[in-house]
Amino acid sequence: MSYTELKRQVYEANMELQVRNLVIYTFGNVSQIDRQKGVIAIKPSGVSYEKMQPEDMVIVDLDNQIVEGKLRPSSDTKTHTHLYRHFDAIGGVTHTHSTYATAWAQAKMPIPCLGTTHADFVHGEIPCTAEMTDEQIKRDYEEETGVQITECYRGQDPMAAPMVIVAGHAPFTWGVDAAKSVYHAALLEEIARMAYLTRTLAPQGSLLSQAILDKHYLRKHGKDAYYGQKS
Amino acid sequence: MSYTELKRQVYEANMELQVRNLVIYTFGNVSQIDRQKGVIAIKPSGVSYEKMQPEDMVIVDLDNQIVEGKLRPSSDTKTHTHLYRHFDAIGGVTHTHSTYATAWAQAKMPIPCLGTTHADFVHGEIPCTAEMTDEQIKRDYEEETGVQITECYRGQDPMAAPMVIVAGHAPFTWGVDAAKSVYHAALLEEIARMAYLTRTLAPQGSLLSQAILDKHYLRKHGKDAYYGQKS
Amino acid sequence: MSYTELKRQVYEANMELQVRNLVIYTFGNVSQIDRQKGVIAIKPSGVSYEKMQPEDMVIVDLDNQIVEGKLRPSSDTKTHTHLYRHFDAIGGVTHTHSTYATAWAQAKMPIPCLGTTHADFVHGEIPCTAEMTDEQIKRDYEEETGVQITECYRGQDPMAAPMVIVAGHAPFTWGVDAAKSVYHAALLEEIARMAYLTRTLAPQGSLLSQAILDKHYLRKHGKDAYYGQKS
């Protein structure tokens, strides 16, 4: 894929954040990787969605060095590249401060699986990272944010829960490409909102049974999936 | 009614889900029955509202066999046909994951009748199904979802509460045709939202009295109704 | 004022309910009185905002007899005329089931004055009527709804709190004309929403002091008001 095409796809995915009401002002950023070339395209830092153009996307390698672009990349770039280096299957990463997902992050709580809307997309709870230590913050904050995330997935398939909330901060989501990572960001926000409403309505409410959780996840994902159209 | 006209009406009803903010992405599905022909038209599985066309609706018989259509029908088709087989008076069925109704479903609680907005449309509480057993889930999940619903209405008129919430899942609603089932889905969402706000504001608040509940329901429904225009 | 002009003003005020997101479908109704002619114009019953035309408004006298119009008037007409007969200063009445105001009605609680947004428009709490007895409901429900409201204002100026919530039901508001009654309906909804958020955030929070309440109300209302432009 040419840089031009990569940047166009990342631009479109970033603009979708606004259409889906996941960001205000310059909040949020989306990237996509070209694994063959070993580079990502990512949103520039602090540029408003109204002014942003496809050519403003920045090409960065996996050591966080700018390969092409006149603007500074997102200040969260090191978190993105950390995820690409550790999760082989992912092709796109999204970071937002969407309201309900961020409320769960601020509460420092994983989102329990309370219903089939959740189980349709995530096979179990949506993890919440540990809080970062003061040493980590001083060392390399954005890199260490990535470390906190990948620590949550030791021995786990990152595609079975393609969304995480970073304690005290906000969500990161991923997918096979930039567009899918934004799709997961929008789903997370809706799941987080439903879970908020459920927990404030019925604080002691029980979880979804493992059997329904498996049923809903597996009717959409895996070799026996029957949701959607044959591709 | 021709298949073309049936599919057009079902298409319009599905599109209304988006206008009323009851769905995101490919969530939700609406069907309508032609009782004479013994078939329903239903939304195809996993197709986005932006791309969907009237001719994409799938014609299915009451044994869930495709009669006409190139796409797979909604993965919830067996729940729809179960309802049509058991509720003679209904002509349309809607399934959504609308936010507040789904929060009540996740809380696994029926929606109590707390005010006249509710009583104008539902004669009593909005039922919540029992949780499904692991055996049911393994047997035939979508069919059993229908069973859970019809079990709630043993000896009850399904038109007196044309909306139900499925525990751990989300709502189903119905009406004389597809359009009316969507209307009930929108009303349910608003009733569920008001009930959420009432219960979080006044957790021990008392129910609406039976006398006002009857008054509001019966001024809109039944032989002495005086709401609306003479038809 | 001609019937045509009265109906036009009432039509405009009804349409404003939708613009302000205070109603869905056929919910809500607004009326205005011509005191000289002893008639009101009011929304017809059960007609959608999309189809409604100015000429559909119904002219009714204060004994609830139709003076002009082909459609049935709102089923809440008797409540409107009751208010016009008992509150001399009012020229318009609005009834909605707006979400947050209705939640307070369902909680059967008056809205306490918690801040200056409230005090800018209402001099004290927003009253909640007593619950209606079964006898009242059987006697003449809509007339008795008016009785419940006027009972709240014995010895009180209805213009100092031009909005009330009817227990288990929903709000009524009024003003010098139909447009002002809709304005008060929109303000009530916002005040009710702020009060809901305040009470769920700080259940034991204290009221606004009487001194600030008086200050804010009186800088906008009465002979020493200094808010707005000289008329």
Added chain:
Amino acid sequence: MSYTELKRQVYEANMELQVRNLVIYTFGNVSQIDRQKGVIAIKPSGVSYEKMQPEDMVIVDLDNQIVEGKLRPSSDTKTHTHLYRHFDAIGGVTHTHSTYATAWAQAKMPIPCLGTTHADFVHGEIPCTAEMTDEQIKRDYEEETGVQITECYRGQDPMAAPMVIVAGHAPFTWGVDAAKSVYHAALLEEIARMAYLTRTLAPQGSLLSQAILDKHYLRKHGKDAYYGQKS
């Protein structure tokens, strides 16, 4: 800067309040100072956003005397001028009754720093003023509102927390110009909403650590900031 240009900028900033859903009807007001001329331009009192024109802005000196303009200035003018006289670095002031910020004001609670969204813009909690005494209210209410605010910032940099909530009332925000003060009003509303959701979800939730708070604030502000583009 000419009065015409000052008024145009203040007009644009006021109109932005509506675009950002921070006001309804005539709520809210924004001003900007020309420090060289010792005057501010401010929204006229009680004029709707739909009708307002740039030339309606009122030029007022720091003693609250009208310098130019046919309309009365905002009834909150004395609070604005008080802030300009005491906070040397500020160039614009915004007052709204935005919903969630006002809920915190009505709860009479400062907004604790619960996450990085907050820490990105405010270095610590968002202060809540003390309640005003009856004597203050009688003396000069709008001037004393300013006093309550500046009392909160004794020995503090007002730019490190460019937003405050006035107990029982609503927020004031400021910035280097009118546009930035509106930007801070919109950020405050979002921070207040996230904090409301966090506190109702996890009432005993812990604060953000001082180390992350510093990290996020300082990566956007101060000499070592690295967020955004080099100017």
